[in-house]
Amino acid sequence: MFVSLACKEKVIMSVFMFIMCISIPLNAAIIAACFYHRLHSPMLLYIALSSLADTSWEIVVISCYFSRIIAARKIISFNECLFQLFSIHCSMFQQFLTTWLMYVDRHWAIFWPYSYMALMVNKGGAVKLVMIVLTIGLLLSVSLVIVPTTMVYCNYSVIVRDVLPVFFHQLQGQLYLVYGLTGFTALYSTWCIVRKCHKSSTEANIKALHTCFTQLFASTAQFISLIVILVLKRFFRIPTFDFILVLISSVSPAIVNPLIFGFRMQEIRSTVISAFRKLQAIHHKRTLNLCVMIERTKMNIKSTVATKQKRSFQNAVKCLY
Incomplete structure (x- = not known):
């Protein structure tokens, strides 16, 4: 039974690794x-x-399962566990905070265009916003790693039972925040953009509405996968099912x-x-050149064969005389 379960996990893991290998070039093209612009x-x-955040998220999650299933590592060190914890939450925070920044940017550009242009005309205005958001995500991820290191895991020490729920709720609060x-x-x-664009049909509003729904479709993949996993993992306790859900959530965005x-x-x-x-x-062009080279090679071979046959015939005639 355990062998069959391990084989199933390897097959499932191989399928999702193949999907990851397809998604990486797609994101690289984006x-x-x-x-390019x-x-x-x-x-x-x-x-x-x-x-970049979506790619790092799927690489981090699949690499964690890769070390356990493909590399058959059942035990990891505490530092490796903390590094995995940091990588998972850092990539996840960057995903959602970047999505949040996209909505804030579009909302700001539509409802406060003058202040938005004043910031963006300034050199590196958008880059500064990105650096602030990335720094917030990095600090949140570091805090999730620092909390376990402050605890003592030793037989000679006792952890107060009332302390652990406080830390747990703090970490859970950051995630839900x-x-x-x-x-x-x-x-x-x-909702605000749709309501404003409904009152006017100018080209700028239509373009803003198009961009808004593009962002909404993109973020839907993140939230649907997250909600489905949270709901199903709470009511279903099937290891293989949980394993598949986590992999789906990692590759779907x-x-x-x-x-x-x-x-x-x-x-x-x-x-x-x-580019395509x-x-x-x-x-x-390469195929055409290859065909031309093949045709030339065939003609050269035919010419060489004909020349050899002609010489052989001439030598035979000389021998007769």
Whole structure:
């Protein structure tokens, strides 16, 4: 039974690793398209950071399971456990905080355009906002690692029972604060933008509404996977089922978001299509050159064979005379 369960986990793990290998080039293409336009708008910077956070999230989660299932490591050190804890929460915080920043940026640009332009005209305005958000996520992740190190895990010491729930609720409060802040901002910003754009049909409002729904579709993958896992893991205690749910939550944003941004963002879509056509033209040119070389080789072989046959015939005629 245990052997069959281990084999099932390896097969499932291999499938999701294959999906990860597909999602990494997709996110790399999105990031390359954003940098191709030199990040001329803050939204391209946020999309590049979101793709980077989604990729790091799936790599961190799958690598943790890889060490246990594929590498067959049943025991890890305490420092490795803390490093995994830091990596998981850091990548998750960057995911949700980057999404939160995207909604704040769009809401700010629509409802307070003058102050928004004053900040963005300043060199590095969007970069400063990104650095602040990334620093907040980093500090939250570090706090989650520092709390376990302050506890004493030794037979000669006793942990007070009333202290552990306090730490647990503090950590849980940080997680729900980030999730709740991002979810509330997404719903409130979308509702305000839809209400404003409904009153006017100008081209700028239509574009803002298009961008708003693009962000909403992208963040839906994060929240749906998170809610489904929290609900199902609470009511179902099946190890294999939990294992599959965690892997789905790790790869779904990295697969869904590049498709959403690639299809709905004009700058990214045009760049990806142009790059694909160039690669297709290069492949067609190489194939054509290869066909020409093959035809020339065939002609040379035929010419060589004909020359040898002609010489053999001439030598045979000379021998007769």
